[in-house]
Amino acid sequence: MSTTQNERLRELLEPLVRSQGLDLEEIAVDSVGRKRVLRVVVDSDTGADLDAVAEVSRSLSARLDETDAMGQGEYTLEVGTPGAERALTEHRHYVRATGRLVRFQLREGGDLVARILAVDEDGLDLEVPGVKGRKATTRRLALADVEKARVQVEFNRGPDRTGNTENINNTNDTDKSDDEFVDMKEEEEA
Incomplete structure (x- = not known):
């Protein structure tokens, strides 16, 4: 896809993404066999949950259907977020x-x-981890x-921006102490 086409897609889609409180991070058109895939990556300062991604996907699909921005051939629209190991390229990413x-x-x-x-x-102000027991x-x-x-x-990262030190991958109710979980288990067994 030429830069001009990429710029046209960005000009068409970015205002719609911004109107929903998100940033348009990336646009890519790839060929997969005879089909084309339009991948759109969105994000915001507070992240983009599944509902926000679904809503922006519906809006982008409708806008693309109204125009010939993707031409007459078939294509698949994929809308997602940057992912866990995202590259930092803009100030807002940092x-x-x-x-x-x-x-x-x-x-x-x-x-x-x-x-x-x-x-x-x-x-950036950084904290460099200590090596071999050093601070x-x-x-x-x-x-x-x-x-x-x-x-x-x-997998067990330190505090987030809010100072929360809970393990972000823990799917249990983190608002309860271990004692409360024991009490709940005893109540269930009674």
């Missing part, structure tokens, strides 16, 4: 990744894995020094 562990590829060479503590217009250290990194950055998947 803000959204506050509290997350990120692998940075530096312009001067080398890699750095650190947790984003704060973001401003000029750079974590803080470091300032200018955005201009970052070649690439990608969020790392953590």
Whole structure:
């Protein structure tokens, strides 16, 4: 797909995505056999839940049906969010990744894995994990020094932006203490 077509799709779809409180992060058209797939990635500062993604998908589908932006051939529309190991390419991506562990590829060479503590217009305040029992250290990194950055998947990550230290992958009711779970179990058995 040429840049001009990509720009036309972005111009057509971005206002609709923004009107629903989301950012249009990415548009890609891929050929899969004889079919084409239009992949649209959306996000927001608070994330995009399944209902928001479904709603924007319906709106985008209707808008595309009204136009010939995808031509006359068949295509499939896929709308989703950036994913767990998203690349950080815009300032807003770094803000959204506050509290997350990120692998940075530096312009001067080398890699750095650190947790984003704060973001401003000029750079990032980071916490670099300690090695071999040493304490974590803080470091300032200018955005201009970052070649690439990608969020790392953590199964037991530290506090999020709100200071919540609960395991984000725990599907149990995290508002209850272990004692409350025991009490509930005893009540169920009685």
